[in-house]
Structures are given as C-alpha cells and as structure tokens.
Amino acid sequence: MKKTKLFDAAGLRRTVNRLAHEVVEKNKGVEDLAIVGIRTRGDYLARRLAQKIEEIEHKPVPVGSLDITLYRDDLHGKLEQPQLKSTEILFDVTGKILVLVDDVLFTGRTVRAALNALMDIGRPSSIQLLVLVDRGHRELPIKADFAGKNVPTSLRQQVQVLLEEADKEDGVYLLDAKVDAEEIEQKEKKQ
Amino acid sequence: MKLHSRHLLGLDGMPKEDIQLILDTAISFKEVLERPIKKVPPLQGKTIANMFFESSTRTRLSFELAERRLSADVVSFTTVGSSVTKGETLKDTARNIEAMKIDMVVIRHSAPGAAHFLSRVVDANVLNAGDGSHEHPTQALLDMFTLRDRHGTLEGLKVCIVGDVTHSRVARSNIFGLKTMGAHVSVCGPATLIPREIEKLGVDVYHNLEDVIPNVDVLNVLRIQLERQERGLFPSLREYHRFFGVTQEKMARATRPITIMHPGPINRDVEISADLADSEHSVILQQVTNGVAVRMAVLYLLGTTN
Numbered sequence: 316m317k318k319t320k321l322f323d324a325a326g327l328r329r330t331v332n333r334l335a336h337e338v339v340e341k342n343k344g345v346e347d348l349a350i351v352g353i354r355t356r357g358d359y360l361a362r363r364l365a366q367k368i369e370e371i372e373h374k375p376v377p378v379g380s381l382d383i384t385l386y387r388d389d390l391h392g393k394l395e396q397p398q399l400k401s402t403e404i405l406f407d408v409t410g411k412i413l414v415l416v417d418d419v420l421f422t423g424r425t426v427r428a429a430l431n432a433l434m435d436i437g438r439p440s441s442i443q444l445l446v447l448v449d450r451g452h453r454e455l456p457i458k459a460d461f462a463g464k465n466v467p468t469s470l471r472q473q474v475q476v477l478l479e480e481a482d483k484e485d486g487v488y489l490l491d492a493k494v495d496a497e498e499i500e501q502k503e504k505k506q
Numbered sequence: 507m508k509l510h511s512r513h514l515l516g517l518d519g520m521p522k523e524d525i526q527l528i529l530d531t532a533i534s535f536k537e538v539l540e541r542p543i544k545k546v547p548p549l550q551g552k553t554i555a556n557m558f559f560e561s562s563t564r565t566r567l568s569f570e571l572a573e574r575r576l577s578a579d580v581v582s583f584t585t586v587g588s589s590v591t592k593g594e595t596l597k598d599t600a601r602n603i604e605a606m607k608i609d610m611v612v613i614r615h616s617a618p619g620a621a622h623f624l625s626r627v628v629d630a631n632v633l634n635a636g637d638g639s640h641e642h643p644t645q646a647l648l649d650m651f652t653l654r655d656r657h658g659t660l661e662g663l664k665v666c667i668v669g670d671v672t673h674s675r676v677a678r679s680n681i682f683g684l685k686t687m688g689a690h691v692s693v694c695g696p697a698t699l700i701p702r703e704i705e706k707l708g709v710d711v712y713h714n715l716e717d718v719i720p721n722v723d724v725l726n727v728l729r730i731q732l733e734r735q736e737r738g739l740f741p742s743l744r745e746y747h748r749f750f751g752v753t754q755e756k757m758a759r760a761t762r763p764i765t766i767m768h769p770g771p772i773n774r775d776v777e778i779s780a781d782l783a784d785s786e787h788s789v790i791l792q793q794v795t796n797g798v799a800v801r802m803a804v805l806y807l808l809g810t811t812n
Contacts, residue, residue, distance in 0.1 A: 382534065385546040390810045396508040399534045399806070435543045 317491040321448065321466060321474070324485035330463040331360070334445060335367035337461050338414055347440065349377040349411045353429050354400050357381075357417035359480040360447060364416060379404030381415075386428035408437035414461075418476040420446040423457035448487060450474050508811045513625045513632040514804055516641035517682040525683060529651050531803035532796070538575070539799055549578035549809045554610040555603050556582040558635070559596075562614055564770055564794065565635050565645070569612050572801035578809070581608070596620065597627050604628045610809055613637075631808045639673050645769055646679035648800040650687060652793050653724060656765055660687040666718045667691065667709075668750060669728030669777050670699040670739075676769045677728060681707050694718050695750060698739040715750055719759045726767045727752050727778050743776050753779040757787070765789055 322330065342348055345368060352361025358380040365378040382400040384390075390397075415429055426444060433442060445461040450468040466474065466489065473490040509524050517525070538546055554573045558566050566582065573580045596615070603611065610631040613621050618640035625632040636642040654660055665684055671677045671693045684691050685708055692710035693700055700711060712718050719725075730746060740746045747753075752766065766778070766787045774780040783790060 385534075385538075385548045385806075387548075390548055396807070396811055398507050399531050401534045401537050403537075431547070435545070436541055 319489040320486065321464060321489055322485075322487040327447075327485045327487065330447065331363050332367055334461050334463060335364055335371060338364070338443075338445065339368055339371055341443075341460070342412060345372045345374050345376050347410065347412050348414065349379070349406060349408065350414045350416060351379045351381050351404060351408075351429075351433065352416040353425060354380050354382045355481060356476050356478055359478045360418060361414075361416040364414075364445070377406040377411075379406065379408075381429055381432055383425060383428040383432050386432045388424060388428065402432070402436070404436060408433065408439045411439050413439040413442045414445050415442055416445045418447045418478075419474045420444070420449045420457075420459050420462070421452055421474075423453045423455035426457050427455050447476060448474050509807050512808065512811075513621070513634075514643050514808065515621050515625060515632065515634045517643045517646055517679045517686070518641065520643075520683070520686065522686050525647070525650070525686060528647055528800065528803050528807065529654060531807060532647075532651050532800045535802040535806070536796065536799040538802070539795070545575050545577060547577045548806055549573070549576040551579075552609045552809055553579045553581065553607065554612065554805070554809075555608045555630075556580065556612045556635075557599070557603070557614070558582070558584045559613070559615045559620070560585070560636070562636070564797070565614065565642075568794070568797045569633075569635060569644075569801055572798050572805055573612075575798070576802055576805055576809070578610075578805070596623065600624050600628050604630060610805065633804065633808070636675055639675050639678070641679045641682075642675040642769075643679050643683075644797070644801050644804060645676050646683045647804070648793055648797040649676075649680055649726060649767055649769070650683055651800050652767065652789050652796050653765065655792075655796070656789060657723060660684065660689045663689040663724060664722045665689050665691050665724040665726060666712070666722045667693045667726045667728065668715065668718075668752065669695050670730055671695055671704065671728070672699050672701045673731055674728050676726075680726060681709055685709075692718065692722070696740050696746070715752070715756055716759055719756055719764070720761050722764060723762065724765045724767065725752055726769075729769065729771060730773055730777050732773065743773075747776050751775070751777055751779060752782060754782055754785075757782065763787065767793060770794070 350361045350365045352358035361378050365376045368376050380403050382402045384397050384399045443460040446459045447463040449459050449462040449465045475488045475490055477484050477486045479485050510521055556569055570580055608630050612633045612635050613624055614635040615637050618638035620637045621632055621634035634641060634643055657663055667677045681691050692712060694712040694715055764787055768790045772783055
C-alpha cells in the first residue's frame with residue numbers, strides 16, 4: 316500500500332491556526348459563535364479550533380460534540396453495527412452561528428446526517444462547514460465554507476487523519492487502498 | 507459491536523458483553539430523551555407490532571414511546587377487541603401479523619415461553635415483554651441501568667429482591683442479569699412465596715427483612731399480586747406489610763444509604779410504605795424514565811442489524 320504524507324504535525328497545527336483565523340475573520344469575531352465537532356476526529360479538531368479561536372479573540376467559544384450514528388443512511392446495510400456514542404452539546408444551539416467540524420469531506424453524507432441531527436436539537440441561525448481535508452467525490456450538494464486542504468483523490472484512495480488524542484500522533488496521509496476494482500469502475504461511470 | 511442474538515427473549519444465558527452493550531447504548535438514548543425534540547430516525551421504515559395478550563400499562567406505553575421515538579411505524583393490540591378472543595392460536599395470530607410485513611414483534615403473554623415459541627415461527631425480531639412467571643428482560647435491563655447509573659458499577663453490588671419471588675418474572679430476569687454482571691443477589695419473602703431450590707441460581711435466601719437491611723445496597727421490592735392473595739399464600743395484607751413491607755422503621759437498621767426500586771404498579775402501604783416510595787431512597791420514577799431509553803437501545807440494536 317502506498318502512503319503519501321499530506322500534513323505532518325507542524326503542518327496540521329499551522330492549518331488549524333489558519334482556519335481559526337478564517338472563522339474569526341468571516342464572522343467578524345466570536346459573537347454568537349459555537350463549534351460542533353462530528354465524533355470522533357471532528358470532535359478533537361473542534362476542540363483544538365476552539366482553543367485557537369479563544370487565543371485569538373480572548374473570549375471562550377462553546378464547543379460540543381455530535382454523534383451522527385442514528386442519522387446515518389447506511390445503518391441497515393452494514394454488517395458491523397457502528398458504536399453509538401453520545402451527543403454532548405451543553406449549550407442552546409438556537410440562534411447560534413454553528414461551525415460544524417469534520418476531518419474529511421467526501422461524499423457529503425456524513426454532513427447531511429449531521430445537519431439533520433443539529434436541526435433536531437434546535438434552530439441555529441446559520442451553520443458553516445469546516446473540514447481539514449476536502450477530497451472531492453460529493454454525492455450530495457454540500458460544500459465546505461472552510462477547508463484546510465483540497466486534495467484531488469481517486470476512489471481507490473483513502474484519506475487517513477491521525478490525531479494525538481486518538482492515535483498518539485498528528486498527521487494526515489493519503490493511502491492507496493486495495494478495493495474492489497469493479498465497484499470503483501461502476502461508481503466512476505455514474506459520475 | 508452487535509448482539510449475539512436476533513431476539514431478546516430473556517437474560518438467562520445472555521453474555522455479559524451483550525448486557526454491557528445494551529446498557530452503554532442506552533446512555534446515548536437517555537441523552538436523546540433530554541432534547542427538545544425527542545425523536546431520532548434509525549428505525550425509519552420499520553414496522554413494529556406490539557402484541558399484548560396480558561394487561562399492561564407501563565410496559566406497553568414505554569415500548570410504544572421507545573418505538574415512536576426511533577421513528578418506527580407502530581401497530582398495537584391488546585387481547586380485548588382482537589381475534590384472540592375468537593379462539594385464534596398464537597401461531598396463527600403471529601403468522602397473520604407477519605403476512606402484513608412486520609419487522610419486529612414485542613410480545614407479552616401469560617404463558618411462559620410464548621416469546622421463545624414466537625421466535626421460532628416468525629422471521630421478525632422478537633422482544634419478550636413478559637412471559638408468564640418466566641422472564642421480563644427489559645425490566646431487568648432498566649433496573650440494572652438505573653443501578654449502574656446510581657452506584658457506578660454492578661460488580662459487587664448487594665441487591666435483595668423482596669416479596670413474591672415465585673410468581674415474579676421481574677425477579678427471575680433480575681437474578682440472571684445481575685449475576686452475570688457480578689452483583690451479589692439475595693431474595694427475601696415468606697417461605698410460601700420463595701420457590702424451592704432457588705439457591706441453585708446462586709442467590710441467598712432470607713425470610714426476615716430485618717436481617718437483610720443492614721447488609722445490602724439495594725432493595726428491589728416486588729408487587730404483591732393482590733389477585734393471588736385468595737390462594738392463602740400469606741394470611742393477610744396487613745400481616746404481610748408488618749413482616750415484609752419496607753418501611754422507614756425497618757430502614758433504620760441500614761448501615762449505608764439504600765436504593766429502593768419497584769417495578770410498579772405500587773400497592774402503597776402493602777409492600778412498601780407510601781412515605782418511603784416518595785423518599786430520596788426511591789428511584790421508582792427514574793426506573794420509568796430509564797425504561798424508555800433502555801427499550802430504545804434494545805430496539806435499535808436488534809432493528810439495525812441484518
């Protein structure tokens with residue numbers, strides 16, 4: 316399997332810094348701003364981002380984590396049942412500008428699930444999407460407002476995000492995984 | 507991560523990791539129940555039939571709520587007003603329900619083994635909501651969830667089940683589940699209401715509540731089934747209350763804070779004194795709240811696996 320490095324630890328840190336500045340710039344501060352990360356790695360990124368934003372603006376930003384398992388559209392087809400984790404959003408999302416954070420943006424289905432989940436919790440005034448890596452191949456009309464890096468990929472490849480909190484190292488890699496060739500061909504034909 | 511069985515028939519023989527998975531999953535659903543919108547979509551498009559051949563308020567409502575909050579379509583019937591009263595067999599009723607493309611069946615029946623039987627004749631997932639005096643697994647799961655929530659762990663917890671153990675499916679499921687999870691279980695009641703050889707399930711037997719109270723963390727108080735009183739298993743309700751009713755007076759012997767549970771419905775001042783049922787020791791209403799979360803967990807785990 317081929318493994319290409321997209322970010323090392325320092326690169327990752329700089330990218331999170333830049334994204335934090337972009338969020339603050341676009342929203343002209345942190346008034347009504349709150350951050351929600353999609354479990355598991357989006358959650359860690361959200362916490363890092365919130366910390367950065369607090370350093371920049373000297374004001375705390377509420378952070379929450381969102382588990383989207385119950386909203387997945389592939390719950391019934393899966394052989395292995397995904398583990399259900401808890402959503403922990405301890406602030407009222409109604410009226411907030413929410414920055415939704417995930418590590419990789421791919422088909423857009425996870426984001427769709429997250430949007431539905433958020434709407435069931437309250438009525439945010441707006442939701443912005445922030446991702447570390449946008450790898451393309453969208454299956455739904457979804458677009459990131461803030462992206463750490465746009466990486467053109469083939470369906471054969473996999474983007475692996477490693478974070479200290481879960482993986483004991485910081486880094487983002489592009490993997491060339493062996494997948495069923497026929498399946499990919501069919502999928503590519505469709506697009 | 508998934509359960510080892512397609513059905514929830516009882517806790518007898520259920521592996522520890524399955525119980526653990528259900529209790530852990532229920533934590534997430536408890537959070538869902540605290541949201542302004544208490545509904546999530548994982549069972550969208552699934553149809554669940556609640557077949558209650560025996561009266562029930564709490565369990566049926568709790569199951570229905572759990573099902574609806576998982577976005578399933580729900581059909582319910584009770585024996586009154588259904589063709590069961592016309593003499594249809596359980597098997598035929600089930601077959602007909604299945605012909606209507608039902609995905610999951612929740613069944614309560616007065617015959618022990620009814621849920622097991624059903625699981626052999628239909629393709630749907632079967633959940634036992636109480637079969638005679640055999641098992642009532644979701645009640646025991648919600649009891650364990652409530653205890654774990656309050657005490658942090660079930661391992662080493664000392665639980666005494668008080669009352670009519672012979673006729674109680676709640677007692678049996680609790681014994682199986684709690685033993686699997688590493689708790690110490692005892693039972694206490696008049697000799698006429700404790701089955702012979704129950705020690706073989708690994709429980710201690712007491713006939714005097716005052717001996718029990720100094721040594722336990724939890725009293726799970728069973729309902730005295732008033733309808734059975736005529737059979738002379740104990741002399742009178744008043745005498746039962748004097749010896750086995752849980753009261754403030756008897757609780758004075760406790761050496762630590764004791765949690766009091768009751769599966770409902772309560773006969774106030776029979777098996778438990780009214781003031782105690784409403785005291786800070788009592789988790790009776792938490793049990794009801796947790797019941798919905800635990801049933802959502804079971805329905806979710808069974809309904810989303812192939």
